[in-house]
Amino acid sequence: MGLPREFNRVLHEHLKYYAAWEPISNHFVLGNWGVIENGVFVSHGNIRDLDPALSDIIRESGVSREAFEDFRSSVTVNVRTAGEGTADLQVLDGDVAASLEFKFTERNAVLFKGSVETVKILNVDEVLGRLVSLPGWKRHFRVVVGLRRGKNCTIVAAREAGATVAFGGRAEVLRKIQAGAMVAAGDFTVHGEGATSLCIVGKEGVVGLDLRRAKVSTFSFRSDNLPLPLVAPLNEPPIGPRRLPPVTALNESPVAPCQNGSSPISRCLASFLKASALCIAVVVGTPLFVVLLLLISVVLGICSPFLLIAKLLKPCAPDCCLPFLDRLNLVTEGIIE
Structure with missing residues (x-):
């Protein structure tokens, strides 16, 4: 399993939303549509470009309250000082030089820390209902109906087991990194060993996506499926109400019998038996x-x-x-x- 796929799996399992790959440096916005490729969402455009009227229809929410997210998969944390070895970061003096070390015990392990805020589309059903009427819309297309923006994020992912990422600096700065607080880039150093594919510290941007599919049902809001007009056009006779077909009782067969009294199923069975007999005759007779x-x-x-x-x-x-x-x-x- 590749790192993008595993990163998406971990986020969806722990935080209940899809990963915006690559985190922070992407350009996702509400209304992006696309497909899942190699385990992550790939945008093919925006639904506003498919139907310009959606720009006036879509109603976006305000920014939600921030929530701090802190999880790690297959990651151990150690704090080391120059003279005493391992130590408790919370009790160290703020000016003590220390190292905050994250060791990834399995391949494709993920560390995520940061404050996350949400913005989303409010009238999702209305927007998706309009999309199914667009020509060429497919069932597997997904739409970004919610964005998760991270602030002061620390995101580290390793391709191979045994990789290590160590943040060096004063204990006060390391505590801010561990808590997801804002830290100036010059206040700490980063040292990595092994195959680490992703290392983001103190950045802000989109980290997660809420995706929905606009499924094409048997009845879609197309013009040929709209009900008949109640008022007839000029110079044309009025149109009466539609006559619905009679309701079939539960104990009656929904298949109407043919003129010879046989149903389509029996006719298909008879044709199959004739073809089978002919094949047997050819195979045996030759x-x-x-x-x-x-x-x-x-x-x-x-x-x-x-x-x-x-x-x-x-x-x-x-x-x-x-x-x-x-x-x-x-x-x-x-x-x-």
Whole structure:
């Protein structure tokens, strides 16, 4: 499983939303539509470009209250000081030089820390209901109906097990990193060992997506499915109400019988049986016909059944073929009296 796919799986499992890959540096906005490729969402455009009227229809919410997210998968945390080895970061003096070390014990492990705020589309059902009427819209297309923006995020992901990322600096700065608070880039150092594919510290941007699919149902809001007008146009007779077909009782068959009293199912079954019988006759009859020719040739003393076939076909063969048959010795006079 690749790192993007695993990162998306971890976020969806812990935070209940899809990953915006790559985190922070992407350009996702509400209304993006696309598909899932290689485990992550790939945008193919915005629904406002497919239907310009959606720009006036979509109603966006304000920014929600921030929530601090802190989770890690297969990651151990150690705090080390220069003289005492491992230590408790919370009790260290703020000016003590220390190292905050994250070790990834499995491949594709993920560390995520940061404050997350949400903005979303309020009238999702109305927007999705309009999308299904667009020509070419597919069931597997997904729409971004919510964005999760991270602030002061620390996101680290490792491709291989055993990778290590260590943040060095004063204990006060390391506590801010661990708590997801704003930290100036020059206040700490980052040192990594092993295959780390993603290392983001103190950045702001989109980290997660809420995705919905606009499923094409058997009834869609197309013009040919709209009800008849209540008022008839000018110079045309009024249109009466539609007559609905009679409701079928629960104990009645919904399939109407044919004129000969048989249903379509029985006719299909009869056709299948006829075709099966014909196939069996061909498969069984061909070997029997060959065996019969062999027996006749043995009884008549003909060394090959092909001579018998040629003799039988000679009376009905055209004159131009007779010299050819004679030259090949396929027909000899006097074989059959």
